[in-house]
Amino acid sequence: MALNLSLLKSICAAPGVSGYERRIRNLIHEEVKGLADEVQIDNMGNLIAIRRGKGNKRVMVAAHMDEIGFIVNHVDEKGFVRFLPLGGFDPKTLTAQRVLIHGRRDVLGVMGSKPIHIMKAEERAKVVPLNEYFIDTGLPKEEVDKLISVGDPITRERDMVELGDCVTSKSLDNRISVFILIETLRRLQGQDLPYDLYAVFTVQEEVGLRGAMGSASHIDPDFGFGLDVTIAYDVPGSTPQEAVSNLGEGTAIKVLDGSVISDYRMVNYLKELAKSEEIKYQLELLPAGGTDTAAVQRYGTKGAVAGALSIPLRNMHQSTEVVHQGDVAATIDLLVAAVSKLDGYDWSFAKDHGDGQHPDRVAGDLDWLG
Known part of the structure; x- marks a missing residue:
């Protein structure tokens, strides 16, 4: 899958530090207004593109649009x-x-x-x-x-350029996820979705997940996906256990980070889906740091079945960052599949999800999931 690098370059170049996201939000709005049934901007400045689905549940995907500055x-x-x-x-x-x-x-x-x-x-x-x-x-x-x-x-001030099979730019954290979420909406055009999809481009993540807290509290999602970068310390001097993820090894399915433990059902759903769709993936266990996933999981009235897809990134929070184009394409592929097939999975705690725990049904299991 060839990436629209011209769009990615524009997204990376648009200014938008935490609390001052107006210019990047305007760019996103122009890209998504024809890809959604409805576009909203809430009081904090989060941009929410909504695709209506057949079922009565809500799916939230959060990609923060702010950059460090x-x-x-x-x-x-x-x-x-x-x-x-x-x-x-x-x-x-x-x-x-x-x-x-x-x-x-x-x-x-x-x-x-x-x-x-x-x-x-x-x-x-x-x-x-x-x-x-x-x-x-x-x-x-x-x-x-x-x-x-x-x-x-x-x-x-740093332009995006190609670097072998990679791209390098300022603000790939997290403009690469903004790009992925826009391209996911584009891929979903014409498809019937099982549930309402809320594609949320959040503000102020870099200063404490603030936009995602607000948007998750009023969307109240049943299912949630964070979309962000993760550390790829796969360079000379690193050890395998320090790497967290590796460039070119596919999208990273988050198991945990410093702010969230992904729902094991969501982890296994994404793993099984990646295998069945033949999408390259790896697992992410990040010992420190956090993403909007934590807010998506916690800030609805009943909590959400939440997980995340992460894009391996070298040189995080530095003047120029690096991602692999193959990892970006794999993330789009898996996210498209994940939001399209949520209704075909057994989300009950009764199912043996391969988590090593006894599968006996617990009193008060999530009846709302059927």
């Missing part, structure tokens, strides 16, 4: 811009990187810090703290003051 908190007497982070950053990757400050117009800048030539020996051995960086716009103070204000958001 910064926000202006001071402009000094020489016009250098200071900033605070929006989301987690690895400070050692910021030196001499280009950024865009989204003020009265987009202003290009370069992140700077104390030159290594005049650092003391003990300073050279340490990572420069985030609060010692500044942004140089190359403009005089008077011009900076006309264009830039405290509170303006800042994004990284």
Whole structure:
């Protein structure tokens, strides 16, 4: 399956740090308005594309549209811009990187810090703290003051390019999932769905899953899928147990991360489906970090049968990230199959799902699942 790399490039380029997602949301809206029965934007700014299905249950797929970035908190007497982070950053990757400050117009800048030539020996051995960086716009103070204000958001400036069988870009966390969810809606055109599908492009994930909490609470899904990247530490110096996932080995079915334990029924459903559809997959066990999956699972009134598909990613939360095109295609294939066939699976706790537990029926089993 050839990927629409032109669309992916546009999605990655569109600015949208946590809390300032307007421009990426507008792009998504243009792409999905012809692919859904209804498109809503809630009070937080989550964009919800709804496809109506035949049954009376609700399926939520969450892909966050915000990217990590910064926000202006001071402009000094020489016009250098200071900033605070929006989301987690690895400070050692910021030196001499280009950024865009989204003020009265987009202003290009370069992140700077104390030159290594005049650092003391003990300073050279340490990572420069985030609060010692500044942004140089190359403009005089008077011009900076006309264009830039405290509170303006800042994004990284880095184009997407192909890299062998991969693509590399800023903000593939999580714009690759935005792309996958749009392409999934496109693939589902003309298909009858078993249940109502809520494709949710969430805000403010990078600062605490905030958008997904709000959207899950009012959608109240019966089934939920998170869609996000995961660590691919499959490079020189890593060990197999540290890798979490491997580039080129297929979509990653989440077993757990630092915020969620996926429902074992959903894990086994996705595994069985991947095998029957001959879709390449791997299992993801991420010891730390979290995704919208946790919010989707917990914030409905009755909770959701939830799991996630993750895209292996190298260089997470750095200036440029890398994904494998084959893994992206596999994720689209499995997500399309998963939302299309939910009504054909036995979701009761009575079934032996191969989880190593006794399959006796428990009093109060989920009768609403039949």
